[in-house]
Structures are given as structure tokens and as C-alpha cells.
Amino acid sequence: MIILDPIFLFIFNWGASGVAFANVLGYALNTGLLVWFTYKDSKYLSFNIKYISLGWQHIKDIIAIGIPASITNFMQTFAMAFLNNYLVVYGTDKVAAMGITQKIYSIVILVLVGFAFGAQPLIGYNYGAKNAKRFREILRYDLKVEVVYAIVGALILIIFAPIIVRLFMNRPDIITNGSYMLRACVATTPFIGAILVYTTVFQSANMAGSALAMSISRQGIVYLITMIVLAKAFGLHGVIWAQPLADVITFAIGFIIYRHNFKDFK
Secondary structure (H helix, E strand, C coil), X not given: CCCHHHHHHHHCCCHHHHHHHHHHHHHHHHHHHHHHHHHHHCCCCCCCHHHCCCCHHHHHHHXXXXXXXXXXXXXXXXXXXXXXXXXXXXXXXXXXXXXXHHHHHHHHHXXXXXXXXXXXXXXXXXXXXXXXXXXXXXXXHHHHHHHHHHHHHHHHHHHHHHHHHHHHCCCHHHHHHHHHHHHHHHCCHHHHHHHHHHHHHHHHCCCHHHHHHHHCHHHHHHHHHHHHHHHHHHCHHHHHHHHHHHHHHHHHHHHXXXXXXXXXXC
């Protein structure tokens, strides 16, 4: 999609429809490659119909893990619509600045997501094997990687925020607002890294309820409450800092759930 977007936009001049088509085509190519590599190189996975066997317990497990993940994606869309609804009161320039902020911010977040879900199989294997020592070692290492990367990424964006925002739109008001918003968003990036780790741990341990609680917190119920309260109390500043505060609260929720569920895992 990264390659197709500029081709359809700037070479073919297809506009928004080109971006949409690039997304569809990108996902189709990605899925096709996954199917091909599985068919060609996998020793243990097969597309042969005679090997298909799916019991009710497997279906329940898939649904239990899949629903929190799907809700997380839905909440991201909800959070953006909710945020724009509050920002538009202060002018379309604020909405534009936040749009740029979210695109820059998403680069750091997507890397955090990659690290977190990359460690998920290791966490699941060791939890299933009851290997508590290695489970905790992996978890500590995962948290260390997430938090250190988040701090480094946040510091870079905080220092170079005006320069980075200017690359998207060279308007003084957009640069000023975008820099402020970007710095506010990345201030709690280390907490997001920990949130992702807790979420993958709960999913790996088949704790669907705990994973669901994390999914509906950061950009759902907690975000809704912090936005309403802070927007009313501090206006635009409250709108901008609602997500960072929701990050801190969600981290606290994840930490409490983890300590409660894993205190006897030894």
C-alpha cells in the first residue's frame, strides 16, 4: 500500500478512489503472498480440505481471542470520529493539524504493535507449557523493548515536531497546533507500549475478558470519559490531552489485571 498510494495518486491522478483501490489491492496482494508461502514452504500447515477439522471448542477459542482484536480496530475508528467531533468546534485547522499528528504518531505506534505481537507466540508457548520463569523473562524483555523504543521515538518526535509537521503542510498555524498535538500524543507512548504487552499477554493466556477490557478502555470507555471531563474543564487543551490521560489510566487497569491474574503463576 505504501508503494501503490503514490503511484495511483501522483502518476495516475486517481485521487481518493486511487487510495481506496490501493488499499484493496494491497490487502489482496498481501493475502495472496501469505497463501502462496504457506502452500509452498510450510511443513505443518496445509490447504488440503481432508485435513480440515474444527470443533466447537476451537470455534469458541477463536471467537474469544478474535473479538477483542476486532473491537480494538473498531475503537480506533470510533476514537478518531469522537476526537474530530470535539475538535471541529475550534476550527477546521485544528482538525487538519490533528490529522497530520495522527499520521506521524501512527508510525511509532505501528512499530510498537509489531514488537508486541511478534512476542505473542513466545508468551503463549511458555504460558501453555507452565514455564513461569521463561514466561516472566520474555515479558520483562518485551516490556523493556517496547518502553525503550517508545521513549526514543517520543523524544525524536518531541524535538523535531515542527520540522516533521512542516513536511505535511507549511502553514504557521498548522505547524504550531500540530507540533503541540504531536508532543502531547507522544508524551505517554511508553504507557502504550506496556498496554500492548498486557493485551497480548491476556490474549495468549486465553483471558478473553481481560483482553476485552483492554480493547474497550484506551480508545473506548476510558477515552470517552476523559474527553468529556477534560474538554469541559480545559477546552481545546483538554481535548488534546484526553488521549494521553486515557493511556495512563488504561495502563493502570492492565497492570492491576495482570497482577491479579498472574500472582499465582509460578
